[in-house]
Each structure stands twice: as C-alpha cells, then as structure tokens.
Amino acid sequence: MKLLLYISFLMVSISTNAQQPIVVDLNGKGDFTSIQSAINSLIESSEKERVIQIKNGVYNEKIFIEKNNIVLEGENRDKVIITQSIARDEFRCSHKDDWGVATVNVNGNDVTFKNLTIKNAFGFDFKEEYTIPCESDSSHIKTIRKSGHQMALRSMKATRLKAINCYFSSFGGDTVSPWNVENGLFYFKDCKMEGGVDFYCPRGWAWAENCDFYSYGGTASIWHDGSKNPDSKSVLYNCRFNGIKNFYLGRYHRDAQMYLVNCSFDGNMRDSSIYHVQKSAETPNGHRIYYYNCHRKGGDYKWLKNNLPESVKAENITVDWLFNSKWHPNKN
Numbered sequence: 391m392k393l394l395l396y397i398s399f400l401m402v403s404i405s406t407n408a409q410q411p412i413v414v415d416l417n418g419k420g421d422f423t424s425i426q427s428a429i430n431s432l433i434e435s436s437e438k439e440r441v442i443q444i445k446n447g448v449y450n451e452k453i454f455i456e457k458n459n460i461v462l463e464g465e466n467r468d469k470v471i472i473t474q475s476i477a478r479d480e481f482r483c484s485h486k487d488d489w490g491v492a493t494v495n496v497n498g499n500d501v502t503f504k505n506l507t508i509k510n511a512f513g514f515d516f517k518e519e520y521t522i523p524c525e526s527d528s529s530h531i532k533t534i535r536k537s538g539h540q541m542a543l544r545s546m547k548a549t550r551l552k553a554i555n556c557y558f559s560s561f562g563g564d565t566v567s568p569w570n571v572e573n574g575l576f577y578f579k580d581c582k583m584e585g586g587v588d589f590y591c592p593r594g595w596a597w598a599e600n601c602d603f604y605s606y607g608g609t610a611s612i613w614h615d616g617s618k619n620p621d622s623k624s625v626l627y628n629c630r631f632n633g634i635k636n637f638y639l640g641r642y643h644r645d646a647q648m649y650l651v652n653c654s655f656d657g658n659m660r661d662s663s664i665y666h667v668q669k670s671a672e673t674p675n676g677h678r679i680y681y682y683n684c685h686r687k688g689g690d691y692k693w694l695k696n697n698l699p700e701s702v703k704a705e706n707i708t709v710d711w712l713f714n715s716k717w718h719p720n721k722n
Contacts, residue, residue: 416447453494464506467551473509478539483524492544502552510540513561555580563587571618577719580606590614605633610641617645632656642666657688
C-alpha cells in the first residue's frame, strides 16, 4: 500500500513539474497561430526549458525574444519558415540601434533553435536600387542596395545561444549575427548558412560544426570579433564552404582568432586566406588564423597548410576546450 501511494505521489510530482510544450500552428490546431504570441505567453525567465513546437508553415513574423530558457523547435527544417524582408540600411534610418533589424532578434539567454528556417528575404525580393531620406546618414540620404546588410538572426546581449539543424538565409551581409563580444557563447551544429559579406559573424566564443556555408559574393564569408578577451575564438569544425566563382573565405577588422578544422572548400573559392582589413594596431594579439586538415576541391592553396599553434593539438579542439567549462551545450 505504501509503495502504491509513493508511486502515485511520484507521478503527480512529475506531472506537476513537467512543462508541456506549447504548440504553434497556422491552421489553428495548436495553442497559438503565431510564434510571437507563444513567446509572449511565457513568464520572463524559468529554470526549466520552455519548448515551443512549431508546425509546418510559412510564418511571416518578425520575432523578438527577450526571455530566457526558450526552445523554438520546428516540425521540419525546410517546411517551418520564419521570414521577413528587412534592409538594415533602411531600418537604421529610423531606429537608433539594431534591435529589430533581423527576422529573429534575441536578447535572452539560453535560447535554442531546432529544425527550422530563418530567412531575411530582402535581397531575394529586390528589384532595383532606391534612395530614401535618412537623417542618421551624413548626406541625409541613403541608397538601398541588394547586397546590403540583411540579418536573419541577430542577438544583442544574449549568451548560450544554440542552433541545431537550422537554415539561415539572406542574400546580403551579416545573415547570422550573434553579437556579444564580452561573454557571448554560441553553438551551431548541422546548420546551413548563406549570404553576402560576413554572413557568419560571431563575436565572443562560437562553435560551428558540420555546417554548410554558401557565399553569394562580397569580400568575405566568415568574420570574428574577439576584441574584448584574447581567449575568444571562433571554431569551424567539419564545415563545408561553397559559393559563386571566386568567393572569399573570410576577413576580420577587429582582434580575432579563428580555427578551421577538417573543413572542405569548393573549387570556386578564391586564392585568398582569411585576412585583416585594417591597421595592425587593432589586432594586439597578431594574426591568429589557424587551419588543420583543410582541403579544397581541385587542389589546396598554400595557405591551407596545417599551422596550429604549438600549444594546441588537433585532438584537443573540442567544444569543452573552446568554452573552457563555462558552458556545456552538448550536455543540455
């Protein structure tokens, strides 16, 4: 009898503590028909993950996440599409900062994205250049171009942000912009990213594993800012790079540190290593761009040779090594 009472108590306790996923369905078969409404229904913070399950559909929404410990999980990566059409150059003419510049804007911690597409469609929808009045510009006028900044994902002060099996798409620059140079910890796995200049541009500590990158052109595909802490790193592990003819791999104009391990490159990649575009005084720690076991289809360029620092062994380049016990994204 005591055993039955204990089991009954345990089941009630589990049921009480468990948080049921919130379901978003455009067709009205869930708890909400919009993703933002589901986010708004949550309290600001929680010690437990709050899962929002998103059914297949095209969600024409600009998303704001200012709450902590949230998971947005799609039913199918290619069929759950969150999309907006936003040109940053135009947006900033009437806004003081980047809050709201992206399709998905994040200012909360411990946010995870799974199995979904986040798209900024501005460049794909673009017809022709146009000019607008712009008080924030020195000339008081701004020309809006197809290749300008177009963020799909933009974080402000967020940390411990994850994306698993997601597709981030834009035609222009800064598609994936997880920005928190002081304590940003970012993790991407099995993702696809595409765009123009610096379309993957993390600040702080970032890990990208088994990801596909496609460049529509410009002066760089990847970028990093580690200027607030000499230990900051961007690691790209088992990633693949493709793009238009003569696409550039990467650049940086603030102190940076990048490791590319077991990566492969399409033959279209230009013979140009990741480069520094401004004065060396802005990189007090020197040129810290490292390659290991990286190869290009059609033949390797000389700069792709192994050049890890003596203190770093390839087998030790892991998620735990990068985040240095500050975060264990694989154990959550």
